[in-house]
Amino acid sequence: MHASPEVPALSSPPTPHIEVDRLELSYGGVAAVRGVSFNVLPGEQLTLLGPSGCGKTTTLRAIAGLEQPTAGEIRIDGNTVYSAERGINVRAEKRGLSMVFQSYAIWPHMTVFENVAYGLRVRRTGAAEIADKVHTALDMVQMRSFASRRAAQLSGGQQQRVALARAFVFSPSVLLFDEPLSNLDAKLRADMRIELRELQHRLGITSVYVTHDLEEALAMSDRIVVMRDGLIEQTGTPDEIYRLPNSAFVADFVGSANLIQGRHRPDLDTGASIALETVDGRIVHGMAYGRPVGAELVVSVRTVHLRISTEPPAAAQNVWHGSIRQTVFQGDFTQVHVAWGAQNLVVRCAAMEPLAPGRDVYISVEPRHVVLLGG
């Protein structure tokens, strides 16, 4: 179905399919991307994640060739498609990529079949082969029976599927996704997420995916690049990004987290764990996960990892007193705001008995969930 990139022999690390090197892009003096480098391996699904305006879509469009960067280099399959230094800028249509747009971009003057067949027609494919490939592609997205419909007669989800079929039907080497699910309603989005992931696995195609939706990124990616203000904040697998955020920004953006600041207490460190003392004298034990430990520390604790109890828990470490400020019922979970010294801690727990404001409680957390943030 697709031209699989050369798989290198022996044990050398696989050659990256896409290499983005010190990419910079500014619009009339305003820097949107300020030096971004990452690689995408063959067959990998990489997600650019970040809030709006972080430069993720711009980066994607630069890879596509729809935006011209101001500096840096982009290589696809080892071929340089953009290089500021060498004055290379291969036009988008020559890069052999394909893209699914946020607005789907289904051509209203063509039928579903014609939409999907477009990329094949560009490549002067024979009529029989076109019919064959288009029908296979439409089958894969369960839209075969809609082949002769016009775009105006399709729902958002159906347009999404057509856009997808159109993007992969001509076996591009790379698929780019620009927030393809953001215009769908929540339920459909969740379904499409799974379908997209399955399809991506079946096609085994390298893809770069842009989203601001954390769940989408966690569910669909092999690797995530978190971006902020035109720079990369952290790169890692979904698990790494979630479990071991390396900055306050990532900790907070990737699911809600409590940040605790304090002074390092090397005297209380035990084996793998480190200890810090907050301004109001509480001792917090956490893990450094190989990150450098300075004198002033910031640790992150996910709201779901904190426990609240009215009886003292059995654990010896990380058990503190606090008092309930407010509880907010949110359906699947209850969000509890606890006064914890000078600070406010947010705890998410499975639906529970409401606790009256002002009530004294115990808060605890396992040290392995207290993650030291990197520099």
Place this chain on the structure above:
Amino acid sequence: MRSATSPISAQQIAGYGVAAVAAILVLYPVFFLFQAALDVGDPQARPPTAYGFDNFNGILQYPRILLNTLTVSVAATVMALAFGFVMAWILTRTNVPGRHLFEQLMAVPYYLTPLLGALAWSLLGAPESGFINQVWRALGGSGHLIDINTAYGIAWVMALFEGSVAFVMIAAVMKSMDPALEEASQVIGAGRLRTMLRITLPLVVPGVLGAAIFVFAEMLGSFAAALVLGLPSRYYVITTAIYQLVQQYPPKIQVAAAMGVSLFAVMFFMLFLYRRIVMAGSYVTITGKAFRPRVTDVGPLRYVLLGVCLLYLLTAVGLPLATLLYASLQKIAVAFPTAGNWTLDNFRVAMTMNAVRSALTNSLLLGFGTATIGVVLMGLLAWLIYRSRLPASGLIEYVVMFPQAVPRLVFAFGLMWAWVVFPIPIYGTLWLLLIAYITVFLPLGVRTIAGVMLQIDKSLEECAQMCGAPWAFRVRTVTIPLLAPGLVAAWLLLFIASIRELGASILLMGPHSKVITPSIVESWFGTSSELTAALALIQTLVVALAMIVLVAVTRRVGAHPVD
């Protein structure tokens, strides 16, 4: 890989080529206009022997003309705005019956042209022979009831037609106002009047002000009504004065050029001001969303308002058309014809006279030529300005929109002066008219096509690119089919505009390249008003046919969801 990375693509060559053509079309005549205005040497010598600003002092020898121009323009602007505002308010904010039909009909006065109105109102309101004054005397009055050959007569006719422009602009502002803004005020407890004064009015003011400036600039440059109604009483405004100075013997080219440049400078400033106001002041239109405006139930008053709407359309459309038809069917146009006075001769003469037939053929030919070449050129320009990433696209937009600020008569003057010395002898031929039409209609065509182009989501084109389609293939398979309704509409608008063109044609047509609208004016002053009425109706019929097709096409655009 080589071709893909080469710095110059087919797209760029096409882009810069088209931009260069547009720049030459616009700037070449403007250059000659300025040259003539600054020429203080021997009027016979070209190129000029001396330069200076004396010609501009020359303008001051005609203080009456400046005063006349100001009087007519201000009066016409005030009236046009009053018409536009009242109609806009009635049709967007009240529950007057048949609102949607009226809204569509409001475009009709604009398509009837001030020339037609001037001819008809001249038949109606000339002090001696005007039908209204004939009736007045028959009823026992003495002298005349109205005199259309005055400043206010000219302003009245211009306002009737420009009223529909003012309406479109003001109605757009009223429509784009979020009703929630007013509702918010009422929810807080402000009454209707308070809401109107404190919320509605301030929100509408920038739009109305913008319309006022725009209309005023148009009035300064308008020509047809002032020519038809002002010439008999020797009442000149600046455009007719320029025309007179160029046509008389010996011509005063240099002073005329100086007048043209001054008029251009004032209009340019006005339009600049207009853009500033529209961009800065109108918080209302910024969202670009179309809201369903809040409609007030005005109770039985709505039948009165219906009467107002009917009255306006009757005065601006019904009465002029009926008058022309009435006059064209008489041997000698009078208010109370005898049985023997009726005739179809005027139409027969109009259709058989060689001069008329060739003028009509020429006009149709020019209409087809202008529209066809224009759509290609203007389509490429619109794409270049609004879609390509050429670094100079902002500059190109300025050049292309430039003719908007120059009255067509003044532009034609520059063209005439430019092409007289051009080595290829096209002066006095249809080719010069073709060049003139394409140039003066650049803003019209580009804006029409751009309007549709901007509605087309950019990603539709980008997606074709991501599918691997080269530029020419993309344009053919995606851009043009999506633009098709806009291109057809632009073609028809250019065709209509060419058929009706007066200001540029009257200066540029030669004895063997006559076109219809100036011929109508010539016939008015040279032959009979009855024949002229027939000619005007024939021209209107051609325009009306094109209009019907246009409406049918734009209807289809509405049914074709391009988002």
